[in-house]
Amino acid sequence: MKIRTRMAPSPTGNLHIGTARTTLFNWLFARHHGGEFILRIEDTDLERSSKEYEENIIEGLKWLGLNWDNPEIYRQSERLDIYEEYLVKLLDQGKAFWCYHTKDELEDERKQQVVNKEAPRHICSHKHHPPAETGGEKIIRLAVNSQLDRKIGWEDVIRGHIEFEEGLLGNFSLAKDLRIPLYNFAVVADDITMEISHVIRGEDHISNTPKQLLIYEALGAKPPVFAHNSMIYGPDKAKLSKRHGATSISEYRKDYLPEAILNFMGFLGFTYSHEILSKEEMAKEFDLAKVHKSAAIFDQKKLNWVNSRYIKKLSAADLKKLVGKEIPDIAIPLITERLEKISDAGDFNYLWEKPEYEAALLIWRGHSREDTKLALEKIARALAPLDFFSPDQLKIILDEVAADVSAKIQLPKTDRGLAYWPLRVALSGHEKSPDPVELALVLGKEKTLERVVGAIEIIG
RNA sequence: GGCGCCAUCGUCUAGCGGUUAGGACAUUUGCUUUUCAAGCAAAGAACCGGAGUUCGACUCUCCGUGGCGCUGCCA
Numbered sequence: 134m135k136i137r138t139r140m141a142p143s144p145t146g147n148l149h150i151g152t153a154r155t156t157l158f159n160w161l162f163a164r165h166h167g168g169e170f171i172l173r174i175e176d177t178d179l180e181r182s183s184k185e186y187e188e189n190i191i192e193g194l195k196w197l198g199l200n201w202d203n204p205e206i207y208r209q210s211e212r213l214d215i216y217e218e219y220l221v222k223l224l225d226q227g228k229a230f231w232c233y234h235t236k237d238e239l240e241d242e243r244k245q246q247v248v249n250k251e252a253p254r255h256i257c258s259h260k261h262h263p264p265a266e267t268g269g270e271k272i273i274r275l276a277v278n279s280q281l282d283r284k285i286g287w288e289d290v291i292r293g294h295i296e297f298e299e300g301l302l303g304n305f306s307l308a309k310d311l312r313i314p315l316y317n318f319a320v321v322a323d324d325i326t327m328e329i330s331h332v333i334r335g336e337d338h339i340s341n342t343p344k345q346l347l348i349y350e351a352l353g354a355k356p357p358v359f360a361h362n363s364m365i366y367g368p369d370k371a372k373l374s375k376r377h378g379a380t381s382i383s384e385y386r387k388d389y390l391p392e393a394i395l396n397f398m399g400f401l402g403f404t405y406s407h408e409i410l411s412k413e414e415m416a417k418e419f420d421l422a423k424v425h426k427s428a429a430i431f432d433q434k435k436l437n438w439v440n441s442r443y444i445k446k447l448s449a450a451d452l453k454k455l456v457g458k459e460i461p462d463i464a465i466p467l468i469t470e471r472l473e474k475i476s477d478a479g480d481f482n483y484l485w486e487k488p489e490y491e492a493a494l495l496i497w498r499g500h501s502r503e504d505t506k507l508a509l510e511k512i513a514r515a516l517a518p519l520d521f522f523s524p525d526q527l528k529i530i531l532d533e534v535a536a537d538v539s540a541k542i543q544l545p546k547t548d549r550g551l552a553y554w555p556l557r558v559a560l561s562g563h564e565k566s567p568d569p570v571e572l573a574l575v576l577g578k579e580k581t582l583e584r585v586v587g588a589i590e591i592i593g
Numbered sequence: 594g595g596c597g598c599c600a601u602c603g604u605c606u607a608g609c610g611g612u613u614a615g616g617a618c619a620u621u622u623g624c625u626u627u628u629c630a631a632g633c634a635a636a637g638a639a640c641c642g643g644a645g646u647u648c649g650a651c652u653c654u655c656c657g658u659g660g661c662g663c664u665g666c667c668a
Binding site: 141142143145175177178180181182232236239243246247248249250251252253254270271272273292295296297298301306308309310313315316317319320335336337338339340341361363364366368370371372397400401402404408425426427428429430431432434435436437438439445467470471472497531535548549550551552553554556557558563564565566567568569570 | 617626660664666
């Protein structure tokens with residue numbers, strides 16, 4: 134059997150984290166088996182669908198690198214003929230019918246059922262085909278036998294056997310009209326015609342599955358294998374939503390690397406031999422049957438950690454491109470070592486811009502202004518004749534300056550912070566920074582001296 | 594209300610009848626040290642509850658409890 138999976142997002146919102154994760158599983162499964170992965174846009178609901186969202190989803194998937202195998206993206210809105218054909222077939226065979234109950238009648242029915250503690254569903258009493266001439270509200274429903282004491286079940290690859298009672302399903306809706314299909318019907322028609330072998334989707338679709346199984350049966354088609362993966366929750370264990378913060382992939386693009394997001398989503402629901410791996414490596418190990426059943430909470434801290442791992446591996450060219458700055462190559466490791474999110478690279482702008490800071494920041498641990506000034510002056514003098522070639526060269530000199538200053542103010546033991554601290558602040562403007570020696574090498578002799586002299590002026 | 598899914602440290606998870614219940618992130622502490630970061634070392638931290646099966650249950654069964662999902666002429 135040819136393995137073919139699909140992702141079928143509806144363009145009613147930006148690409149959601151959960152959707153991206155389910156897409157990843159579909160992609161992984163298809164790649165693992167050397168099968169195909171199909172992308173289809175479910176835009177039957179014209180009211181809620183939009184081109185902007187469709188674009189966002191497609192762009193997001195591309196950014197993540199989850200490539201699909203169909204050259205032309207399928208859109209349900211372009212497949213109306215297919216649905217009509219199937220619908221007519223069902224109607225002609227008496228497996229579907231036109232229902233004329235009004236929304237009010239439907240509502241009364243379900244209210245009564247809730248009162249009676251029954252399953253809410255519509256059991257249609259007047260079924261029509263061909264459509265009645267009366268006009269008015271009408272909808273196509275499946276001819277489900279609610280008297281039948283029959284179980285509709287399947288072997289879910291992730292969850293095992295699941296079954297529902299057919300009688301509790303009711304005459305659910307298929308289409309508003311011959312050319313306005315509804316979700317459950319359109320999905321089945323598409324999955325049949327696209328020869329989808331495995332439907333991997335979120336667990337929120339579990340209760341749709343028996344309905345779709347009934348449609349497969351009515352259409353005389355063999356259903357695919359189903360696998361329902363769990364959802365992703367926010368920290369409060371509620372379905373991940375807007376109120377938890379960023380939920381769409383596009384909101385993560387400025388901070389995170391696609392490889393990191395993929396990697397993180399991948400091990401949220403599956404255990405690989407190790408934690409940091411590419412999607413290709415994941416595909417090798419992926420096994421649908423071993424996907425976890427329970428929902429996972431989206432832990433941003435762990436995402437950050439994964440991201441930092443990938444940032445450390447970034448090449449100079451890639452980092453420059455991502456940050457959009459001409460960063461000297463020797464400064465790259467200084468930055469990638471310390472970065473959790475791409476956008477935080479701005480914290481290092483002292484590497485290419487002159488920093489601003491308060492004079493007080495230059496003073497090391499309760500020492501005086503005078504000592505600090507003295508140290509800076511000594512540093513300037515000591516650095517002037519050097520060629521800034523090796524870190525060791527600078528260290529020896531700076532250690533000497535520290536010892537010198539310590540002696541001058543009658544400190545029994547050399548405190549190297551006396552020299553390194555003011556230099557750090559002079560060069561970075563921050564109290565937290567990489568080793569000032571490394572900074573000096575990155576900045577070069579000219580800028581280093583310029584900033585030290587600047588610091589002497591600031592401290593006055 | 595109906596139907597369904599799920600349940601190990603704070604979080605992601607390993608476990609597949611007998612383990613000091615392991616790892617990772619996070620947290621805390623130490624080492625290093627001129628401040629961060631990184632690295633290394635260490636610490637604290639978990640089997641939802643109750644029955645049953647069994648010589649023995651985190652593991653199997655049942656019942657609770659809790660969380661979540663669906664319950665649309667949305668997908």
